[in-house]
Amino acid sequence: MSNKTQVLRGLYAITDSTLLADGRLLPYCEAALQGGAKLLQYRDKSSDGSRRLHEAKALQTLCQDYGARLIINDDVHLALELGADLHLGQEDGSLLQARQLLGPDAIIGATCHARLDLAEDAVKQQADYIAFGRFYNSQTKPGDVFASTELLEHAQQLQTPVVAIGGITLDNGSTLIKHGAAMLAVIHGLFAADSAAAVEQRARAFSALFTD
Numbered sequence: 001m002s003n004k005t006q007v008l009r010g011l012y013a014i015t016d017s018t019l020l021a022d023g024r025l026l027p028y029c030e031a032a033l034q035g036g037a038k039l040l041q042y043r044d045k046s047s048d049g050s051r052r053l054h055e056a057k058a059l060q061t062l063c064q065d066y067g068a069r070l071i072i073n074d075d076v077h078l079a080l081e082l083g084a085d086l087h088l089g090q091e092d093g094s095l096l097q098a099r100q101l102l103g104p105d106a107i108i109g110a111t112c113h114a115r116l117d118l119a120e121d122a123v124k125q126q127a128d129y130i131a132f133g134r135f136y137n138s139q140t141k142p143g144d145v146f147a148s149t150e151l152l153e154h155a156q157q158l159q160t161p162v163v164a165i166g167g168i169t170l171d172n173g174s175t176l177i178k179h180g181a182a183m184l185a186v187i188h189g190l191f192a193a194d195s196a197a198a199v200e201q202r203a204r205a206f207s208a209l210f211t212d
């Protein structure tokens with residue numbers, strides 16, 4: 001299992017059950033990993049527990065093959081069952097309880113919207129990264145844009161990797177990195193593509209933004 005500091009900088013791919021339907025889940029996620037994605041979040045809102053377990057197990061194997069880490073969205077019990085990592089929103093349960101369940105080696109991240117106080121609280125609860133958003137209009141989560149580059153700058157004082165999310169593309173991602181984002185979390189900008197080859201190409205381009 002790759003260690004935390006190695007993977008908490010770069011492209012953070014997040015799955016989407018619509019974009020990755022019809023057999024696209026595994027080939028597109030493998031393409032994102034081949035293109036350098038460091039974290040892969042399995043984000044599925046369905047109630048089909050057996051399908052979610054089956055898909056998450058397959059993604060866990062892919063992440064292990066590529067030295068990346070699988071982040072389970074929302075569901076601490078699924079993360080525990082797989083020995084995977086976890087992302088929790090403000091309504092998804094306690095960060096501290098998740099840490100007690102998953103242990104010190106798990107990556108646990110927290111949604112902080114555009115609120116520095118939520119980020120401070122998450123860090124106190126041992127979050128490994130803090131996620132701010134939306135920075136741009138999102139096709140996955142349309143609505144108001146709240147987060148700013150000033151927030152990214154202010155959050156550096158917390159000395160915790162900052163993840164940016166919301167409407168991120170190859171055209172706007174570099175600005176967020178310049179202002180302190182350690183990771184770009186992307187759904188549509190990566191996976192709304194016609195082929196796995198296109199996903200890999202986009203992943204390589206996103207990954208290259210972190211080396212320039």
Ligand SMILES: Cc1ncc(COP(=O)(O)OP(=O)(O)O)c(N)n1
Nearest residue numbers: 073087088089090111131163165185
């Ligand atoms: C990296 C990352 N940041 C934010 C979110 C959003 O989480 P949440 O607010 O719990 O909303 P849902 O994604 O669960 O609908 C995330 N999933 N990942």
Ligand SMILES: Cc1nc(C(=O)O)sc1CCOP(=O)(O)O
Nearest residue numbers: 133134138140166167186187188
């Ligand atoms: C899952 C999610 N959370 C957000 C937040 O602001 O916390 S925005 C978002 C959707 C990100 O998808 P896309 O890259 O397609 O905009």
Ligand SMILES: [Mg+2]
Nearest residue numbers: 074088089092
């Ligand atoms: Mg959630």
